[in-house]
Structures are given as C-alpha cells and as structure tokens.
Amino acid sequence: MRRRIPSTTALLCFEAAARTENFAQAANDLNMTQSALSRQIQTLEAFIKQQLFTRAKQRVKLTSAGKTLISELTPQLEKIEATLLKIRSHGDLEGALNIGTYPTFGSRWLMPKLMEISQELPGFTLNTITYLANEDIDPSLIDIAIVQGDPPWKEFRADYFFSETLVVIANSESDMVGGDDLMSLLEQRILQHTTRLESWKIWLNSQEYELQKPIIGPMFSQFEMLIDAVKRGHGMAVVPKLLVEKELTDGKLVLAHPHEHTPESAYYLLTPSVKVGTPKIERIRKWLLRRVGAQISPGG
Numbered sequence: 001m002r003r004r005i006p007s008t009t010a011l012l013c014f015e016a017a018a019r020t021e022n023f024a025q026a027a028n029d030l031n032m033t034q035s036a037l038s039r040q041i042q043t044l045e046a047f048i049k050q051q052l053f054t055r056a057k058q059r060v061k062l063t064s065a066g067k068t069l070i071s072e073l074t075p076q077l078e079k080i081e082a083t084l085l086k087i088r089s090h091g092d093l094e095g096a097l098n099i100g101t102y103p104t105f106g107s108r109w110l111m112p113k114l115m116e117i118s119q120e121l122p123g124f125t126l127n128t129i130t131y132l133a134n135e136d137i138d139p140s141l142i143d144i145a146i147v148q149g150d151p152p153w154k155e156f157r158a159d160y161f162f163s164e165t166l167v168v169i170a171n172s173e174s175d176m177v178g179g180d181d182l183m184s185l186l187e188q189r190i191l192q193h194t195t196r197l198e199s200w201k202i203w204l205n206s207q208e209y210e211l212q213k214p215i216i217g218p219m220f221s222q223f224e225m226l227i228d229a230v231k232r233g234h235g236m237a238v239v240p241k242l243l244v245e246k247e248l249t250d251g252k253l254v255l256a257h258p259h260e261h262t263p264e265s266a267y268y269l270l271t272p273s274v275k276v277g278t279p280k281i282e283r284i285r286k287w288l289l290r291r292v293g294a295q296i297s298p299g300g
Contacts, residue, residue, distance in 0.1 A: 006047045013040040014052060015077060018070040021060055096125040097284055100137055100145035100270075103130045104223035108243050110146065113291060117284065124284065132221055133195050139272035143281050144288070148240075148267050156270040159285070162292050163266045166203050169227070169244055170236040170256035182209050185257055189235035190217035193226055199238040206261040227253075 016026035017037065027037040045052050052066035062070065101110050106128055114126050129142050137145050139155050151158050168185070182204065192215065193199065200215050217235060220226040223243055230237050231247065236256045247253035269288060275281055 006044050007040075010040045010044040010047075011073060011077070013037045014044050014066075015070065015073060017041060017053065017060060018062055018066060021062075023060060096127060097143045097280060098127045098129050098141060099284075100129045100131060100142035100147075102132070102146075102148075102223070104227070104243055105146065105148075106130060107224070108246075113288070116291070117287060121283070121287065124280070126284075137270070139274070142272070143275055143278075144285060145270040146267060147270055148265065150265050151268065153268065153270055155273055157273060157276050159269040159271075159289060161267040161269045161289070163262050164240040164242060166199060166238050166261045166263065167241045167244075168203065168236055168238050168256040168259075169230050169248075169253045171231055171233040172251050172254045174233050180258065182207065182257070185236075186215075188256075190215050191226055191229055191235040191237040192217055192219045193223060193237070193239075194219045194221045196238075202263050203238045203259070203261050206263070207259055 013026065013030065013032075016029050017023055020026045020029065023037055023041075024034050027034040030037065041052065048065070048069075050065035051063050052069065053060040054063060099110070099114075110128070114128075117124060117126060131137055134147050134149055137147065145156070146161065147153070148164065170188075190200065197219075201211060204211060218229070220229060223239060226237050227239060227244060227247070229235065231252055241248075241260065244253055248255070269285060271281060271285060
C-alpha cells in the first residue's frame with residue numbers, strides 16, 4: 001500500500017524554512033535555489049491543503065498549521081536521522097556504547113572495568129546511564145544494562161552475570177555490633193534501601209528467623225548514601241558485600257553479624273532484544289561476561 005505522505009525533500013525544505021524563518025537562508029543551508037525551495041513548500045501546502053507560512057518581504061512566519069506541523073515533524077526527523085546513523089554503524093566493531101547501571105554499582109564496581117575496557121579495546125567510547133530502579137531501564141537509551149533481580153526480563157536478552165552476597169554492616173567505632181544474637185541486632189537502629197526493602201527479611205529468613213513486625217527505619221534511594229550513613233554511625237544496614245569490600249578491608253566498616261547470605265536473585269547482563277547481534281554490543285557483552293567468568297547463554 002502506498003503511503004500518503006509528501007516527499008522527504010519537501011519536508012526537509014519546510015523544516016529548514018521554519019527554523020530560519022527565511023527562504024533564502026533555508027535554501028542556502030540546503031544547497032539549493034530559493035525558487036526550488038519555494039516550489040517544494042508550495043507542493044507541501046497543496047498536499048496538506050493548508051497554508052504553512054505568511055510571507056512578508058524577506059521574512060516568513062509560521063501559520064497555526066505550520067506551527068503544529070513543525071512541532072510534530074522535528075522529533076520525527078531527528079528520530080529518523082538517529083536510526084539511519086545507528087544502522088550505518090550497525091556492523092562496526094568499535095564506537096560509542098551506552099551502559100546502564102545503578103549509581104553506586106557503577107562507581108564502585110563498573111568504573112574500574114570500564115577503564116580496563118578502554119585499555120584493552122581503545123576503539124570504544126563507553127557512556128554510562130544510571131537508573132535507581134529496574135523499571136526505569138529504557139531499552140531505547142541503553143545498549144547493555146547491568147541489573148539485580150530475577151528473570152524474565154521483558155524486551156531484553158538476559159545473561160546470568162554473577163551472584164551477590166548480603167551482609168550486615170556497621171560503623172567500626174560504634175557499639176551497635178550484636179554478635180550472633182539476632183534479637184540484639186534488631187534492637188539497633190536499622191537503615192534501609194528504598195528499592196531493596198526485602199533485604200533484611202531475606203537475610204533474616206536465611207537463618208530461619210521470621211520477623212514479628214515490619215522493620216522501621218530511615219530509607220535511602222542510593223547505596224552510596226546508605227553506606228555513608230552507616231560509616232557516620234547512623235545505624236546498620238544489609239548491603240551487597242561487593243559494594244563495601246574496600247571499607248571492610250580498610251576497617252572503616254565491620255560486619256555487624258558474621259552471617260553472610262547469597263540469595264537466588266543475582267546480577268544479570270541485559271541486551272535490548274532489538275539490538276541483539278549488533279557486533280560492537282556483542283563484543284563488549286562477551287568481554288564483560290569473560291571478565292567475571294560467566295558463561296555466555298546458549299546461542300550467544
């Protein structure tokens with residue numbers, strides 16, 4: 001079926017004229033004569049049966065119909081341009097990639113890996129896009145994402161990345177450490193992460209301990225803020241151990257309880273389904289999976 005749209009030349013002429021409000025300048029920008037540009041706009045006006053400009057000497061002004069059209073047309077032209085640029089670089093083994101990550105995970109775990117990638121694969125430009133919750137991940141913005149949770153992941157191919165170990169941390173100078181006594185531990189001030197509210201329950205259930213009432217305590221939207229609050233002595237928290245390895249090593253934080261738990265929920269490497277098979281994405285994906293010793297999924 002033939003689509004009922006005008007020529008792209010007419011649309012580009014209109015967009016240039018609307019942007020400059022000057023037919024002569026628009027024609028110059030498009031490397032064509034002013035009369036040719038005028039004919040294209042007249043053809044467009046005849047097609048949509050609306051006047052798009054009011055003419056006054058050297059200047060032109062958009063009509064109401066023209067303003068409506070340019071507001072709808074500009075983002076569509078930008079999207080087409082971005083798509084064509086993406087397709088042109090589809091087979092490239094190098095180039096720019098957007099990697100999605102949580103803020104604290106990105107700064108504490110991913111950033112050193114990005115430095116390694118830059119050294120081993122110098123042809124890549126790696127940009128990071130952060131999100132606080134898994135539902136915020138936009139497959140149109142990212143090429144690869146690292147998430148924690150449970151599959152399935154709609155609109156993505158998911159590769160198992162690695163497990164995480166949950167621990168309870170406290171300030172090394174505080175008197176909050178409760179030893180092996182869970183009751184004493186829970187009498188202390190409890191801090192929580194807003195998107196990981198089940199962490200305390202998961203950690204306690206792994207010791208066959210059932211909470212008698214919901215945990216109430218200050219909540220933080222980022223692990224960086226949560227960890228900093230613990231370091232300043234505001235309370236204790238359950239966190240992924242990989243995020244606090246440095247503080248535990250240098251003694252700024254300590255384990256408030258010796259128990260460590262590795263839940264079934266894990267980290268996954270996600271690739272938007274529509275981008276699966278793109279050579280440069282696959283190259284970075286395989287590098288990251290090899291870097292953590294993971295197995296590439298069947299057919300990957």
